[in-house]
Amino acid sequence: MHMGSEGWSRRRFVGALTGAGAAAVLPGCGDAPPPTDPTAAEASASAPEASTSTPARSRAPSGPRPLYLGTYTSIERGGTGIGLATYDATSGRITKTGTLTGVGDPSYLAVHPNGRTLYAVNEREAGAVTAVRLSDRKVLGSHSTGGGSPCHLSVHPGGRWLLSANYGSGSVAVHPIDASGALGERADLVTHSSPAPGPGQEGPHAHQFVTSPDGGHVLAVDLGTDTVYTYRLDERTGRLGEVAQAHTRPGAGPRHLTFHPGGRYAYLANEVDNTVAVCAYDPDSGRLTVGDAQSTGTGSGTNGTNYPAQILVTSNGAYAYLANRGHNSLTRYAVEADGARLRLLDTVPVSGDFPRQVAFSPDGTLLFAANQKSGTVSVFHVDEDSGALRLAGEPFASPVAVCALPL
DSSP states (O other), rough: OOOOOOOOOOOOOOOHHHHHHOOOOOOOOOOOOOOOOOTEEEEEOOOOBBOOOOOOOOOOOOEEEEEEEOSSSTTOOOSEEEEEEEETTOOOEEEEEEEEOOOOOOOOEEEOTTEEEEEEEEEESSSSSEEEEETTEEEEEEOOOOSEEOOOOOETSSSSEEEETTTTOOOTEEEEEESOOBBBSSOEEEEOSSSSTTTTTTSEEEEEEOOOTTTTTTEEEEEETEEEEEEOOOOOOOOOOEEEEEOSSSSOEEEEEOOTSSEEEEEEEETTTTTEEOOOOOOETOEEEEEEEEEEEEOOGGGOOOEEEEEOOOOSSEEEEEEETTEEEEEEEEEGGGOOOOOOOEEEEEESOOOOEEEEESSSSSSEEETTTTEEEEEEEEEETTTHHHHSSOEEOOOTEEEEEEE
16 A cells, blocks of 8 residues: 555555545635635535644634635546535535636645635646635646655745645655745755665655744654654745654654644654654754654554544644544544643544545634545534534535645
């Protein structure tokens, strides 16, 4: 279940086997305009997407809110572009509005901090990233990531740089963002050449590239080398300088990292060995220290296998949620000791098959789960006091629901 014969990433290969695929998504900004059927959009099914940032609790917005959906366009029963939908912030009900065509294999999405531009990876052997202006849904162009099968991207908080991770080639890229939101030619590309690949891996597989809460460092999670790399980003040139490496236990296969709002701890989902780990983070040096492996509460998962996909933390730092592919559940943890400890509470059925990505609505009252194999998006109400999850009606049908980004 590593690289497919056509250079597909592990993420995409698993999706292709079932006619569906999945991805993760980035922070959404709540002031983007709600989607309407654009002239360039086809009236086809669309699905929501979710933000992986920690949500900020606030008064629920009124009226329909925009959702954008990541998908694969070049596999059987895949989507035809970026899905367009709306959701009701109170009920969680999703309504499809169309599809933005002209963007190939947009398996992961992120929005600019000003809410005006959407960015998508083009998860293909010759990887690229694409910018879309949200006001009129105009595609502003694409640029090569310099690697294969990009599966994750994020916007640096300053809004001037786009960070992307090439799963297939195990590299991370930086692209400049101009005042219009359009992308420029790649400013840097770094391949993870050290340490050697972990057990069962044939090479590096960069799975995520994000900025630390303090803004001083950018961190790349690599499943293939069992390593989280910390870099300093030169905000003038876009060049990367490595400052630290954090190693998991061999064969853990780290996939996704999320920070506690306090900024001193982070939580790492390990895909291959079905564990999570609490990590200490030093903002001054950028050094991450990986703690002991902990249970996901899933046993051996469906058919003997479970692959943790993504972990989220509530904005008040009280609860964390882990998406379990295979077990088809969301694990709920209590976050204790100011972020230094996770205590497993329970697992909740996700009401779908293979939850590949999860995200909070901007106000944190809803949690979206994109279910790869069932082609659905499940929405849950999040209880602020107990952290309990309650399913908000029937899951929303969407082809290859790999990424849900609610704004």
